[in-house]
Structures are given as structure tokens and as C-alpha cells.
Amino acid sequence: MLVSPPLLFTMESNTLYFIVCLLVIPLYVLLAKGASKRLPPGSMGMPIIGQSLELLKAMRANKGEEWLKERVEKYGPISKLGLFGKPTVFIHGPQANKFVYTCDGNKLANHQPASIRRIIGEKNLFEMRPEDHKRVRGALMTFLKPEALKQYVGTIDEEIRMHLKKHWEGKQETVVEPLMKTLTFNVISSIIFGIEQGNRRDSLVKIFESVMEGMLSVPINLPFTPFRRSLQASAKAKSIIMELVHEKRQDLAKNIISPKKDLITSLLSIRDENDLPVLSDEEIVDNTVIVMIAGHDTTSILLTFLVRILAKDPSIYAKVLQEQEEIAKSKANEEPLTWDDLAKMKYTWRVATESLRMYPPVFCSFRQALEDIEYEGYIIPKGWQVFWAACMTQMDEKIYHDPKKFDTSRYEEGTKTPFSFVAFGGGARSCPGNELARMETLSMIHYLVTGFKWKLCCEDESFRRDPLPVFNQGLPIKLESKLSLL
Numbered sequence: 001m002l003v004s005p006p007l008l009f010t011m012e013s014n015t016l017y018f019i020v021c022l023l024v025i026p027l028y029v030l031l032a033k034g035a036s037k038r039l040p041p042g043s044m045g046m047p048i049i050g051q052s053l054e055l056l057k058a059m060r061a062n063k064g065e066e067w068l069k070e071r072v073e074k075y076g077p078i079s080k081l082g083l084f085g086k087p088t089v090f091i092h093g094p095q096a097n098k099f100v101y102t103c104d105g106n107k108l109a110n111h112q113p114a115s116i117r118r119i120i121g122e123k124n125l126f127e128m129r130p131e132d133h134k135r136v137r138g139a140l141m142t143f144l145k146p147e148a149l150k151q152y153v154g155t156i157d158e159e160i161r162m163h164l165k166k167h168w169e170g171k172q173e174t175v176v177e178p179l180m181k182t183l184t185f186n187v188i189s190s191i192i193f194g195i196e197q198g199n200r201r202d203s204l205v206k207i208f209e210s211v212m213e214g215m216l217s218v219p220i221n222l223p224f225t226p227f228r229r230s231l232q233a234s235a236k237a238k239s240i241i242m243e244l245v246h247e248k249r250q251d252l253a254k255n256i257i258s259p260k261k262d263l264i265t266s267l268l269s270i271r272d273e274n275d276l277p278v279l280s281d282e283e284i285v286d287n288t289v290i291v292m293i294a295g296h297d298t299t300s301i302l303l304t305f306l307v308r309i310l311a312k313d314p315s316i317y318a319k320v321l322q323e324q325e326e327i328a329k330s331k332a333n334e335e336p337l338t339w340d341d342l343a344k345m346k347y348t349w350r351v352a353t354e355s356l357r358m359y360p361p362v363f364c365s366f367r368q369a370l371e372d373i374e375y376e377g378y379i380i381p382k383g384w385q386v387f388w389a390a391c392m393t394q395m396d397e398k399i400y401h402d403p404k405k406f407d408t409s410r411y412e413e414g415t416k417t418p419f420s421f422v423a424f425g426g427g428a429r430s431c432p433g434n435e436l437a438r439m440e441t442l443s444m445i446h447y448l449v450t451g452f453k454w455k456l457c458c459e460d461e462s463f464r465r466d467p468l469p470v471f472n473q474g475l476p477i478k479l480e481s482k483l484s485l486l
């Protein structure tokens with residue numbers, strides 16, 4: 001979101017970028033020359049560099065959408081360009097979203113940058129071709145589907161209360177973005193690893209922070225490069241997770257723990273029709289890593305935007321507060337939230353949905369053509385990248401009336417154009433963590449609005465895309481505890 005494919009964008013430094021470019025020039029020239037006729041319109045830009053730097057610059061100024069809109073005005077909804085050393089076809093609109101989300105995975109494959117592939121490992125969901133992807137995703141979904149997640153509402157509730165007590169209560173000022181990251185990191189690690197708060201979890205969290213640091217780097221494995229540090233941290237994380245896998249397998253055999261305890265026990269317990277494990281140990285480890293990485297940053301961004309929206313618009317804050325106070329009133333002191341409580345938070349989720357429409361954490365993604373593909377009368381040649389900014393349809397005035405207006409009533413009107421709301425992607429590779437994200441978001445907003453009032457320190461703080469949204473100052477706020485509920 002990853003972990004998200006747009007992670008592709010960040011380049012450590014221009015120097016490293018140029019070194020990599022030089023290494024891949026021959027491949028680029030071959031691919032570009034090999035392209036047959038009926039290529040989409042557009043210029044490939046400078047060899048290798050193509051339009052990468054322009055796009056990066058626009059994204060960092062939070063003008064990525066404008067930059068792409070200009071392309072669409074100039075060339076139409078399909079055009080060619082050069083991005084990150086590869087010939088690329090940019091496609092746009094609901095029909096582009098539909099094409100990507102419904103295309104056979106043997107023709108159009110997921111496409112991660114080399115740094116991510118090497119750090120996470122070969123057996124992760126992002127890298128898999130359709131057959132393995134279906135098997136591994138099916139296994140993950142037995143844990144991430146709503147019926148299974150229901151039992152973790154209490155765990156999430158407990159994590160949030162501990163977090164608020166430690167980081168928010170009694171503070172007069174705080175910075176929201178890093179705190180939301182800490183929270184979602186802790187929630188997801190408690191659900192995945194099933195480890196109580198303490199030294200063991202803290203050390204895993206620290207190791208994962210180091211893993212993240214080099215995810216977006218140029219994959220040069222030399223001493224002191226962030227990529228080397230990330231590789232080392234990921235090897236350490238994986239060896240700890242592998243130990244956990246062995247421990248939990250033994251505990252399951254002795255019936256000391258439940259198969260539903262956490263993601264690892266759940267994956268270990270899935271057997272096929274011949275009573276054999278559905279996932280190998282290596283697959284469990286690599287996919288635990290991917291869920292950790294894909295699962296925390298995206299949700300923390302949504303929560304950070306919600307804090308901003310609630311501070312900026314008193315009428316939205318008042319309605320969310322009313323909904324949440326009604327739920328709070330129906331509960332005894334310290335009684336945790338339940339699945340049914342979350343189901344009642346309809347208005348709050350509409351606010352979150354509208355936030356996801358206007359400020360999607362994942363803005364764009366890449367795939368790779370595994371064969372020549374015909375699309376809208378043009379050829380996307382084998383080996384080329386397909387690049388699309390799915391979420392641009394969410395700000396399209398032909399689909400959403402007055403798209404710049406924050407308007408939760410949009411979701412009262414029924415269905416929209418198919419493939420136009422795609423904050424969680426679509427098709428076989430849509431986000432499997434959307435339900436978990438919803439649970440975390442609603443629970444946290446419940447405790448925030450019932451427990452605190454806040455004001456933004458900088459009313460007009462802007463954010464850049466790097467490639468996920470990052471607030472320039474991390475969203476500092478002035479904070480007031482309403483009462484000590486926690």
C-alpha cells in the first residue's frame with residue numbers, strides 16, 4: 001500500500017537514480033524498439049528518465065492529479081510515457097480501472113519495484129501469479145473476513161485505550177501523524193503475532209521500522225545504504241517470525257492455544273482436502289510481513305485525515321460526536337466496544353469514506369504486461385508497465401457532483417458508476433484488509449471524539465505525496481481531554 005505499488009516513486013538521490021538508469025538503458029531501448037505499431041500517443045521523454053522527475057516533482061507538490069489531468073487533456077485517456085526506466089502506458093478513467101481490476105492475472109501481473117521484492121521476499125502475495133495468489137489470498141481471507149475479525153474488536157479496543165492513555169491523555173499538544181502510525185503498528189502486530197505489549201513486541205516493532213526505511217530506496221546493496229539496512233532488518237524480522245511459527249505450531253499441537261489466536265496460528269491451521277498445510281512456512285513468514293507493511297500506514301493516514309476533517313468542520317464533528325455519544329451512553333464504564341457498536345457507526349463511516357474519496361492513501365499503482373495486450377484500439381506491448389491513478393475517478397466531476405466539496409450525503413444516494421470509488425482497489429487484488437481498517441478507524445474515532453477536543457495548530461497545513469500522503473509538519477494539534485474515561 002503498500003504497500004502499495006506507488007512506493008515505486010521515491011528515489012534516494014538523483015545520483016543513485018542515474019546509476020540505476022545507466023544500468024537499465026540497454027533493456028529500455030530493446031523494449032521500446034520492440035514495440036509494434038498502434039502504440040498509444042505521447043512522448044517517451046528523455047531516454048530512461050522519461051517523465052519520472054516531472055511526475056515525482058508534481059506528486060511532492062501534491063499536484064500529481066493536475067499533472068496527469070493535463071496529460072489526459074493533451075493525449076486522451078491512454079498515452080505512452082517513460083517512467084522509472086521502463087516504457088509505460090498510462091490509462092485513465094473508470095474503464096481503465098475496470099480493465100486493470102478484471103484483466104486476467106496471466107496477462108497483466110502485479111509489478112513491484114525490485115527493492116520491495118527483495119526486502120519482503122519472493123513468496124509474498126504481491127509477487128504471486130494467479131494460482132498461488134488465489135491460494136494464499138484465500139488463506140489470508142479466512143482470517144481477514146468480517147466473521148473472523150469480529151472476535152478481535154476487543155483486542156483493538158484494548159490497544160486503543162492503552163495507546164490513548166500513554167500518548168494522548170494529559171497532553172496539551174501533540175503531533176497526530178506519527179502517533180497514528182504507532183497505534184496502527186501496535187494494533188496490527190497484536191493481531192498478527194498475538195504477542196502482548198512488552199519487550200518482545202517492542203523489539204519487533206523497531207525492527208519493522210528499519211525494514212520500512214529502505215523499502216523505497218534504490219536497491220543497491222552496499223554498506224551504509226538504506227537498502228542494505230532494510231535487507232538486514234527484514235532478515236532479522238523474518239527469523240523472529242519463523243521462530244514464532246515454530247513455537248505456535250508446537251503450542252497448537254499441544255492444544256495450548258486456539259487456531260484463532262492470531263494471523264499466524266490461523267494460517268498454520270488451514271489444511272487442504274488431504275489434511276496437508278495450505279501454506280509453507282516461508283509463505284506464512286513473507287505474507288505476515290506484507291500484511292504488517294500494507295496494513296499500518298494506509299490506516300494511519302486515513303485516521304490522520306479524519307482528525308483534520310473533524311477539527312476543520314464543527315458540524316461534521318458534532319454529528320460524529322452525537323453518534324458516538326449515543327453508543328457510549330449505552331455502555332457501562334470501561335465496557336469495550338463490540339461488533340454491533342461498530343455497525344451502528346454509520347455516519348462516522350460515511351465521513352471516513354468521503355475522506356478516502358478525497359484523500360485516498362493509495363493514489364496510483366503499476367502492473368506489467370506479460371503479453372501484448374489490446375486496449376481501446378491500441379497495443380500495450382509485452383514487458384511494458386501499465387500505470388494508472390485509480391483514485392482520479394473519485395474527483396471526476398462527471399461522476400461526483402462538485403467533487404471538491406466534502407459531502408457525506410453522496411453515500412445516501414445508492415450506487416455510483418462501477419469502478420469509480422476505488423480507494424481499496426478492485427477485483428482479485430482489491431484490499432483484503434478493508435474490514436480491519438474499518439474496525440480500527442471507527443474504534444479510534446469513537447474514543448477520540450468522546451474523550452478529547454482538539455484544534456489544528458496550523459489551519460492550512462498541506463501535505464505531499466511521497467508517494468503516500470505525508471503532512472508537512474505531521475499535523476500538530478492542541479489537545480484537551482474531556483474526562484478521564486480510559
Ligand code: HEM
Pocket residue numbers: 001004005125126137144290291292294295296298299302360361362365366422423424425426428429430431432433434436437
Ligand atoms: C485505509 C486503509 C487501507 C487502504 C486505503 C488500502 C488500500 C489498498 C489498495 C488500493 C490496494 C490495491 C492496490 C493495487 O491494486 O495495486 C490494497 C491492497 C492490499 N492491502 Fe490494503 N489498504 C488499507 C488497509 C489495509 C490493511 C489494514 C491491510 C492488512 C490487513 C491491508 C493489506 C493489503 C494487502 C495484503 C494488499 C494486496 C492484495 C493482493 O495483492 O491481493 N490493507 N490496499
